[in-house]
Amino acid sequence: MKSLKEKALDKILLGLSLKLIPLISVGLLYPGYENSKSDDNLALALFILISFLVGYVIFVKGCFLYVKSKGYSSKWGWLGIFSLLILPIFFFLPSKRDKIYVESDNSENTSFEEVNIPEISLSVFIGIPLLISPLTFFLSKYLTESTLVKQSINIILWLVYAIALLAKMKELKFDINQIIGHNNPINLKSTLVITVMRFAFNISLSSLMLYQLSFIFPKYVEYFINDRSYTNLLEMVLWCFLAMFFAPLIEEFFFRGVVMQKWVLKWGIKTGVIASSLFFALYHFRYDIIPLFVSGLIYSILYFKNNNLISPIISHFFYNTLVAIFNGIDFFFTPETERNAFVSVEVYQNYIQGLLSQRIFLIAVSAPFVIYFIYKNFPRNNAIIPYYANSAKIHETS
Numbered sequence: 001m002k003s004l005k006e007k008a009l010d011k012i013l014l015g016l017s018l019k020l021i022p023l024i025s026v027g028l029l030y031p032g033y034e035n036s037k038s039d040d041n042l043a044l045a046l047f048i049l050i051s052f053l054v055g056y057v058i059f060v061k062g063c064f065l066y067v068k069s070k071g072y073s074s075k076w077g078w079l080g081i082f083s084l085l086i087l088p089i090f091f092f093l094p095s096k097r098d099k100i101y102v103e104s105d106n107s108e109n110t111s112f113e114e115v116n117i118p119e120i121s122l123s124v125f126i127g128i129p130l131l132i133s134p135l136t137f138f139l140s141k142y143l144t145e146s147t148l149v150k151q152s153i154n155i156i157l158w159l160v161y162a163i164a165l166l167a168k169m170k171e172l173k174f175d176i177n178q179i180i181g182h183n184n185p186i187n188l189k190s191t192l193v194i195t196v197m198r199f200a201f202n203i204s205l206s207s208l209m210l211y212q213l214s215f216i217f218p219k220y221v222e223y224f225i226n227d228r229s230y231t232n233l234l235e236m237v238l239w240c241f242l243a244m245f246f247a248p249l250i251e252e253f254f255f256r257g258v259v260m261q262k263w264v265l266k267w268g269i270k271t272g273v274i275a276s277s278l279f280f281a282l283y284h285f286r287y288d289i290i291p292l293f294v295s296g297l298i299y300s301i302l303y304f305k306n307n308n309l310i311s312p313i314i315s316h317f318f319y320n321t322l323v324a325i326f327n328g329i330d331f332f333f334t335p336e337t338e339r340n341a342f343v344s345v346e347v348y349q350n351y352i353q354g355l356l357s358q359r360i361f362l363i364a365v366s367a368p369f370v371i372y373f374i375y376k377n378f379p380r381n382n383a384i385i386p387y388y389a390n391s392a393k394i395h396e397t398s
Contacts, residue, residue: 020055
């Protein structure tokens with residue numbers, strides 16, 4: 001039976017989905033409605049409005065329950081009318097209800113039982129950006145000419161993400177050493193080989209997916225290919241630092257160290273690994289869901305195989321390093337006028353058409369390795385999650 005907090009978070013998530021998903025979808029797909037009749041536009045606008053209002057009501061109801069679950073008067077839930085702006089305050093509000101941790105042989109189970117993935121996800125990845133939004137606004141408004149603005153904001157965000165996650169794990173009585181398992185050996189050669197094969201598979205499949213998407217949603221693809229991560233050397237260095245260090249460390253700690261293990265305990269090995277990998281893919285909010293999902297599966301397998309979080313971190317780091325190297329080569333060997341030029345979807349399609357045979361060849365070569373690795377190494381149904389395996393090993397040696 002669901003707790004009051006779980007029911008509250010279900011309503012909050014449902015409310016946010018009804019409010020935001022239609023708006024985001026139309027924002028991405030709106031070019032397809034440019035030539036539609038006015039009656040169609042009116043019907044679409046009416047649907048969005050109804051969905052938004054229904055979502056708003058459900059969201060506020062969820063806030064009532066959430067505040068109550070923390071031991072406060074449910075009347076404070078009316079602050080939910082401020083929607084996303086109130087989420088940080090609600091989620092970081094200290095609970096008045098005392099948490100009781102039973103000291104027993106199964107005390108470790110209490111930590112995972114207390115983990116609530118929707119709560120952590122909303123508080124960390126939505127609440128924190130909103131909390132620092134005034135700083136983001138200030139930097140964007142008054143320092144628009146600075147090349148450091150965008151990456152500085154990202155660095156601040158990632159640092160706060162790390163601090164918040166570590167603080168939450170400490171609050172829930174987790175042993176960070178048992179999550180990491182750094183004393184366990186790693187098969188570095190196997191890790192690097194599968195990373196190279198996955199890189200060839202993911203990059204090629206992503207390219208084909210974006211190419212096909214360019215015929216369906218050309219405006220979205222045009223926006224995506226012209227949204228450059230950096231425009232000069234300093235921005236490139238900062239972007240590489242974020243991609244190669246911050247992302248592997250924090251994402252692996254959260255998605256594999258916390259989410260995957262929580263869901264494996266809740267739903268079983270197969271469902272937990274697949275669900276956490278899908279969550280990892282959806283979190284990036286990009287078109288390349290399948291390659292990201294495959295990456296999530298491989299990171300999970302590496303973690304189970306070695307009982308060492310450093311293994312998927314190394315794979316993630318090496319993969320992002322390869323991406324950074326190829327992007328850097330393109331940056332340095334492309335004239336500045338061409339780098340900054342607008343690329344139309346037609347130009348992009350003509351360029352990719354000359355590379356289709358190469359992409360298909362790379363997929364044909366790499367896919368069997370990737371599929372075999374996942375099939376051969378997927379954790380068995382009776383596998384012990386790394387946290388408990390590391391705990392048992394520590395107790396044996398102590």
